[in-house]
Amino acid sequence: MRAHARWRRRRPLRTRLALACTAAVAVVAIGISAAAFSIVRYELNHQLDQHLTQQATLVQQQHRDQGPQVVYGECNYLAAPACAQIVSADPARTPNEPYLLPVTAATRQVAARRRPGYVTDLTIGGHPARMLTTPMTAAAPGTRQAVQVALRSDSVEEGVQQAGALMAAVAAAGVLLAALLGLTVARTSLAPVTRLTRTAERIAATRDAGLRIDLPPGRREDELTRLADSFNTMLGELEQSVAAQRRLVADASHELRTPLTALRTNAELLSRADRLTESQRERAATALRRQLREVTGMVNDLIELARDEEPRPLLEQVALVPLVGHCVDTARGHWPAVTFTLDTLDPAAAERTVSGVPARLARLLSNLLDNAAKFSPPGGIVEVRLTHLELTVRDHGPGIAPEDLPYVFDRFYRASAARALPGSGLGLAMARQIAQAHGATLTAEAAEGGGALFRLRLPA
Secondary structure (H helix, E strand, C coil), X not given: CHHHHHHHHHCCHHHHHHHHHHHHHHHHHHHHHHHHHHHHHHHHHHHHHHHHHHHHHXXXXXXXXXXXXXXXXXXXXXXXXXEEEEEECCCCCCCCCCCCCCCCHHHHHHXXXXXXXXXXXXXXXXXXXXXXXXXXXXXCCCCCEEEEEEEECHHHHHHHHHHHHHHHHHHHHHHHHHHHHHHXXXXXXXXXXXXXXXXXXXXXXXXCCCCCCCCCCCCCCCHHHHHHHHHHHHHHHHHHHHHHHHHHHHHHHHHHHHHHHHHHHHHHHHHCHHHCCHHHHHHHHHHHHHHHHHHHHHHHHHHHXXXXXXXXXXXXXXXXXXXXXXXXXXXXXXXXXXXEEEECCCHHHHHCEEEECHHHHHHHHHHHHHHHHHCCCCCCEEEEEECCCEEEEECCCCCCCCCCHHHCCCCCCCCHHHCCCCCCCCHHHHHHHHHHHCCCEEEEEECCCCCEEEEEECCC
């Protein structure tokens, strides 16, 4: 059993499917052939038995008042009349000439009416024959005799053999055809699986996520084709993920190179502090602390961006009005030169809650507010408005150029007007990621009258 199980595990699925189809069709073909052979044999023997019954009836009608005797003694020919004899139940009553057909105790019992008639196969003169033994019903009352009639069954035997050979040939042809069809169907049906396996092996060997399963045009939408389509979709997502990861690493390396170089320069400068004046040391230390904060913030932002979703155990129902108010108050402290206004007059917004992580939602709002304040002129106004369906943040700065609008949420993207401002270009990318993780949608557009408008559509 273990060897059989190992053999099955080592066989390809195509081979096992073909063998299963062949076995199923073989069982059906053999069963049908066996049933047909049994029917043919029964019908041929039944026709011979009917002929024997007719001959026995004829013998009874022609020799009803006669005693035991051999009626027809020639059994070597296929043509009728059959070889026939009359047997008495009394063994002492025997004919003048010996019986040609075998007389047994069962024959005497049939003559004595103690046993019904029967049919048996025998050999006469080297030829196969079939014999009927039946009671003598047409004789005078009290007569206890039996009639035995035999016919050669060569034609019946030949017909049975021919039918058996024909049925065996039909069964063998059915099994062979089933094997060919099963292999063909298995190859055709499992072609997407074969291509999927080949593609997966090539990806494992080459680590190239750009490979795809080739699907023929005009294909049928069956389970295997949908599996191949799903696998191609998964490969596309994997390729995008790998490409995004590579871009993130490349962009992070590029963005970190400048502050790290500045850090190293200031660190080397401070290592020679005995050669610097007090004001030079203070400027170098201040620059070093600022650059450390920038690098630390950038690293923290990269760690946040590497998270694909929010941890489920930390989710809770967050009331938006208190959260937005807290974030606006915090922004006022960070940007004292900018005026922040908050409008939560929508009655439905007072009871609005969102399922999420409070700290992450606060980070989203803070990034939007910091971005608006950064581009606002001194004394500028940042307008925050919360309704039941969305939250908007608008500034009155230079706005977003049309050519920059499609890229404002890309990682490390900074418009030409923002390259002189502090920041790493990760704030808006992080804000959109947090919004998507909470089922919300964050978009940017040019505000009427100037400035930029960020719209956060809340989940229903």
